[in-house]
Amino acid sequence: MKSLIILILLSAQLLSKDKLNVLFIASDDLRPDLGCYGNTIVHSPNIDRLASESVVFNKAYCQQAVCAPSRASIMSGCRPDTTKVYDLSTPLRSTLPNVLTLPQFYKQQGYETISVGKIYHHNNEDKNSWTQPSWKGPKGDWRNYLNPKYKHVYYPTPAPAWESQDVDDSAYKDGQVVDRAIQHLDQLKSSDKNFFLAVGLVKPHLPFNAPKKYWDLYKENFYNPARREWPQDTPKIAKMGWHELRAYTDIPKDPYSGKRLSKAQDLKLRQGYYACISYIDALIGKLINKLQETGLDKNTVIVLWGDHGFKLGDYGAWCKHSNFEIDTRVPLIIKAPGIKHLKTDSLAELVDVYPTLASLTGHKVPQHCEGSDLSKVMSGQHKGKKAAFSQYPRGKNMGYTVTDGKWRYTEWYNTSSTLVGRELFDHSQGSIAEANLAHKPEFRKIRDQLTKTLNKGQGWKEVKLAMINN
Numbered sequence: 001m002k003s004l005i006i007l008i009l010l011s012a013q014l015l016s017k018d019k020l021n022v023l024f025i026a027s028d029d030l031r032p033d034l035g036c037y038g039n040t041i042v043h044s045p046n047i048d049r050l051a052s053e054s055v056v057f058n059k060a061y062c063q064q065a066v067c068a069p070s071r072a073s074i075m076s077g078c079r080p081d082t083t084k085v086y087d088l089s090t091p092l093r094s095t096l097p098n099v100l101t102l103p104q105f106y107k108q109q110g111y112e113t114i115s116v117g118k119i120y121h122h123n124n125e126d127k128n129s130w131t132q133p134s135w136k137g138p139k140g141d142w143r144n145y146l147n148p149k150y151k152h153v154y155y156p157t158p159a160p161a162w163e164s165q166d167v168d169d170s171a172y173k174d175g176q177v178v179d180r181a182i183q184h185l186d187q188l189k190s191s192d193k194n195f196f197l198a199v200g201l202v203k204p205h206l207p208f209n210a211p212k213k214y215w216d217l218y219k220e221n222f223y224n225p226a227r228r229e230w231p232q233d234t235p236k237i238a239k240m241g242w243h244e245l246r247a248y249t250d251i252p253k254d255p256y257s258g259k260r261l262s263k264a265q266d267l268k269l270r271q272g273y274y275a276c277i278s279y280i281d282a283l284i285g286k287l288i289n290k291l292q293e294t295g296l297d298k299n300t301v302i303v304l305w306g307d308h309g310f311k312l313g314d315y316g317a318w319c320k321h322s323n324f325e326i327d328t329r330v331p332l333i334i335k336a337p338g339i340k341h342l343k344t345d346s347l348a349e350l351v352d353v354y355p356t357l358a359s360l361t362g363h364k365v366p367q368h369c370e371g372s373d374l375s376k377v378m379s380g381q382h383k384g385k386k387a388a389f390s391q392y393p394r395g396k397n398m399g400y401t402v403t404d405g406k407w408r409y410t411e412w413y414n415t416s417s418t419l420v421g422r423e424l425f426d427h428s429q430g431s432i433a434e435a436n437l438a439h440k441p442e443f444r445k446i447r448d449q450l451t452k453t454l455n456k457g458q459g460w461k462e463v464k465l466a467m468i469n470n
Ligand SMILES: [Ca+2]
Pocket: 028, 029, 066, 067, 205, 307, 308
């Protein structure tokens, strides 16, 4: 009897809203340090609960490991060489004024499209994407210190890279963003329209500002980098000097001085990053509980993604900005009604999110999408793609990188399209590599195969075609 009532209620809902909704949750700088990805230190019970009902992509990659280019790519469905957004100062519409963004696509299908928090990188949250004015969060500096001394600081930031205040969840920006998202769900519950609700959390991005209770979870238990030196024989062009962290007080300023963080700073930063993960985990829990409470979870696809990886002292470095596995690998968790839990090593790219969501919600995938529809991978009907691609500029040079799930291979080109550096890393044991193997004769065959797959950064076209034809 109970299931019959549920069926009738569900049918009524499907009659008025015949397509699926989307709850699109972005986290800034979140690498896959989550319980559901096998991390035993972090406290992420809410994301783990979501993951237990979702498809968890264990090998998912951003297309460029820094905020604006990664976000321009996922939101447009295009790769950085198409968006031409390679830096933080170029908004998507300045290079692709007419591209049909993911939310704009849903808007065209008659959806209510709403954005709260940080979705695109820039303050102007692309008016064409949304049916309501977007809300970036409470007014004030994005660094969001509560200490009045640091409230209005600007770059370079004369403030510590962390803050731990004994406050409740809504004191910081992300808490208020989720409170606002919850209000939207209350309104959307009685709307006769489908919705695409984007919720952009700014943590665990620097500065690591989070309520004290989350810091207290990590008083004794710390993440410890497996390797504190660059991989052996890595070309100079591949490395970066973690300038982003050096902008904060008490961090050594000269990237080439060889100065490292003090042990106390090192521990504090890693504790702070994990505190921020647990903070957003609690907020994501609130959001998902609300979705369930409204009953909207029955016909809503949930996607949780991070815009790129992060180094926490790994390789003796911090932040992102590279083509390394640890900077390109991201969490990607998708829950869709009717699709069973799966943890998969099938390769995924953030550029796949657009076509996959379009397909999962019952729409035709727009032609311009440069990623692949992974819905059949999610339902176990397709084994997935052969390779995943990313890129990163270094000055006027461009590094193109590819992974086949085990090997990561990178080629660096200068402005005359001359090859100026190669890297080949074995990642069969995880995200950290011991040495660059690109110039070892015994790995020549693998390198040659991956050179072909990479095809100077254009190899994705062949991989996409193969996904359609197989
Ligand atoms: Ca970011």
